[in-house]
Amino acid sequence: MKKFATLCFIFSLLTGCASTQMSLYDELGGKDTVAQIVDNFIHEIEYNKTMFTYFAESDIERFREKLNEHLCLLANGPCTYTGDTMEQVHAGMNISESDFNLGVDLFIAAMTKANVPHTVQNKLLAKMVPTRKEIIYL
Amino acid sequence: MKIPKYPALALLQAGLTIVTLHTPVALAADGKLIATAGLSQIEGSGGGGIVPWATISGYDSRDQISAGAVVTQVDVDDYRLTMLGASLSFYDSLEVSVAQQRFEIKGAGIDIKQNIVGLKYRLYGDVVYSDWPQLSVGMQYKHLEDGDIAAAVGADNNSSGTDFYLAATKVHLGAIAGYNAVWNLTARATKANEMGILGFGGIKNDDYEIMFEASAGILFSRNIAVGIEYRQKPDNLGLGEDNWTDYFISYIPSKDFNLTLAWAELGTIAGAAGQSGLYLSLNGQLW
Numbered sequence A: 001m002k003k004f005a006t007l008c009f010i011f012s013l014l015t016g017c018a019s020t021q022m023s024l025y026d027e028l029g030g031k032d033t034v035a036q037i038v039d040n041f042i043h044e045i046e047y048n049k050t051m052f053t054y055f056a057e058s059d060i061e062r063f064r065e066k067l068n069e070h071l072c073l074l075a076n077g078p079c080t081y082t083g084d085t086m087e088q089v090h091a092g093m094n095i096s097e098s099d100f101n102l103g104v105d106l107f108i109a110a111m112t113k114a115n116v117p118h119t120v121q122n123k124l125l126a127k128m129v130p131t132r133k134e135i136i137y138l
Numbered sequence B: 001m002k003i004p005k006y007p008a009l010a011l012l013q014a015g016l017t018i019v020t021l022h023t024p025v026a027l028a029a030d031g032k033l034i035a036t037a038g039l040s041q042i043e044g045s046g047g048g049g050i051v052p053w054a055t056i057s058g059y060d061s062r063d064q065i066s067a068g069a070v071v072t073q074v075d076v077d078d079y080r081l082t083m084l085g086a087s088l089s090f091y092d093s094l095e096v097s098v099a100q101q102r103f104e105i106k107g108a109g110i111d112i113k114q115n116i117v118g119l120k121y122r123l124y125g126d127v128v129y130s131d132w133p134q135l136s137v138g139m140q141y142k143h144l145e146d147g148d149i150a151a152a153v154g155a156d157n158n159s160s161g162t163d164f165y166l167a168a169t170k171v172h173l174g175a176i177a178g179y180n181a182v183w184n185l186t187a188r189a190t191k192a193n194e195m196g197i198l199g200f201g202g203i204k205n206d207d208y209e210i211m212f213e214a215s216a217g218i219l220f221s222r223n224i225a226v227g228i229e230y231r232q233k234p235d236n237l238g239l240g241e242d243n244w245t246d247y248f249i250s251y252i253p254s255k256d257f258n259l260t261l262a263w264a265e266l267g268t269i270a271g272a273a274g275q276s277g278l279y280l281s282l283n284g285q286l287w
């Protein structure tokens, strides 16, 4: 059990030391990288049959703009989100848990293509986690 | 409870019947983030390597069913344990598993077989998405086919026993310098000696005891997890049965397949001290 306690201690040290003054938005690479993630994500959606059906009727330019703002907001960047709430946007779509996860898989691919490092990807995903309950099965 | 001769086959058959009755279910389960479905532990339940977790084995989401198969071998100084298992998971909520363990006493030509049927039910949460850890209850019914050794070492019951457990598991995204971390805590009520291979209960103790088990790991990429596990064990036989520890590295190239290599420190088993060696496990998701 002692080994275990030591390990937990090291875990907590690492977490502590790693905190920096930089906002996640800066870590991501700011406006340009976020724009690139969103462009890649839209590209991923276009080539995925399941995801594309959800967006078939959507105004993609609006989606592009609002998602940029929303990601900026999630990453504590200097933006105001002018779109609708997550509930309002996704209500009526009845997005299932697995389709949500498909979205996350595509979003990870979009971040990887924008050269976002693994650790920074995870921090952004962590910010998206709490929004899931405002998006699925509505 | 009667165990069919080929429990894995029977289970798959039962699963197929259920699947065909439930047509709108997606068959290729992929509804979880890669590496968050966990593995199958040494008694066949979804978990780490030696500890059952709260996770339901397989990548099924609320609308999916999944089936998986596992083969594991632990090779320590004087013994070798081989485990073959299969599991079915329903809607990320119920897990049914079957496993056969073959415990070989090296050089003695002795082989002890044990069959295990496991059930697990998720009570609360999602390992990644809920605020609190995912919580599950489970049981493992163990049927010892070769009970002679168990009787010889003084087991109170050399044919069958049931373990019950409560497990809590949580994945924290980006928690450790941006790496994803996972931890699990399990409380198990058991009478089993060396998981049941040496029977259930004994001269020193014949009652259920609560044992604590824990795992912690870091995911260094979407495909590599490294960690440590600990499993407390009773000493009902008075043979100095030890707690177990393992250090593992898992390679998870896709949701359909993963491979785990570990160093297992199992201490004293049936009086033979210092048993440690390699643990190797292959997991496949069939759908």
Ligand code: HEM
Residues within 6 Å of the ligand: A051, A054, A055, A057, A058, A059, A062, A063, A066, A067, A070, A082, A083, A084, A085, A089, A090, A095, A099, A100, A101, A103, A104, A128, A129, A131, A132, A135
């Ligand atoms: C954490 C995950 C998600 C976030 C943060 C998110 C965020 C957003 C944002 C900011 C918008 C634009 C809002 C506006 O126009 O005012 C939007 C629109 C949309 N989202 Fe999501 N979304 C997520 C997951 C999903 C998933 C999984 C799907 C489908 C499977 C989906 C389908 C849509 C669709 C179809 C639209 C366009 C709606 C319209 O045309 O009006 N979203 N989302």
